[in-house]
Amino acid sequence: MRIIIAAILIVLIVIIVTGFVGGITVLLAYGVGCILTQFLPFSIFEATALGLAGMAAGVMLVANLSRIFNDMQSLTGGDFDDDDWDDDDLDDDDDWDDEDDDVPSDDQPGVPRWRQSSRPIRIPKVAPNELCPCGSGKKYKNCHGRKSA
Numbered sequence: 001m002r003i004i005i006a007a008i009l010i011v012l013i014v015i016i017v018t019g020f021v022g023g024i025t026v027l028l029a030y031g032v033g034c035i036l037t038q039f040l041p042f043s044i045f046e047a048t049a050l051g052l053a054g055m056a057a058g059v060m061l062v063a064n065l066s067r068i069f070n071d072m073q074s075l076t077g078g079d080f081d082d083d084d085w086d087d088d089d090l091d092d093d094d095d096w097d098d099e100d101d102d103v104p105s106d107d108q109p110g111v112p113r114w115r116q117s118s119r120p121i122r123i124p125k126v127a128p129n130e131l132c133p134c135g136s137g138k139k140y141k142n143c144h145g146r147k148s149a
Helices: 002-039 046-074 087-089
Strands: none
Touching: 002 046
C-alpha cells in the first residue's frame, strides 16, 4: 500500500514540476512576444509562437554545442583547462626556426605533418610480379610499385 502511495506522489510531483516549467516557459515566450510586437508587425499570438520557436532552437543549439564539446574532449583525451595553456609558448616570436627534438620528422613527404599517421607505416616486401598489398588485384609493378618519372 505504501509503495502505491509513494508511486502516486512521485507521479504527481513530476506532473506539477513539468507544469510549472512549462508555464514559466510559456510566460517567458509571451513576454518575448510582447516585446517583439513593439518592433515587428506580428500579432501577440504570432510573436509568442516565434518566441517559443526561438527558445526551442536555442535549447537545441546549446545541446548540440555541449555534445560537440564532449566529443572534442573524448577525442583529445582530456578536458580543457586554463592550466593546459602555456602563455610562454605563445609569446616567443624568435624561436620560429628552432627545431624541436620531440617532433617527428616527415616520414611521408608531401603529406602535412598533422595528417601523417602517428604509427609508423609498415610496407611489406613485395616482388614486382606479386599482387599489390593495397588489394586492387593488380600486380605490384603496375600499381604502387610503378616508378615515377
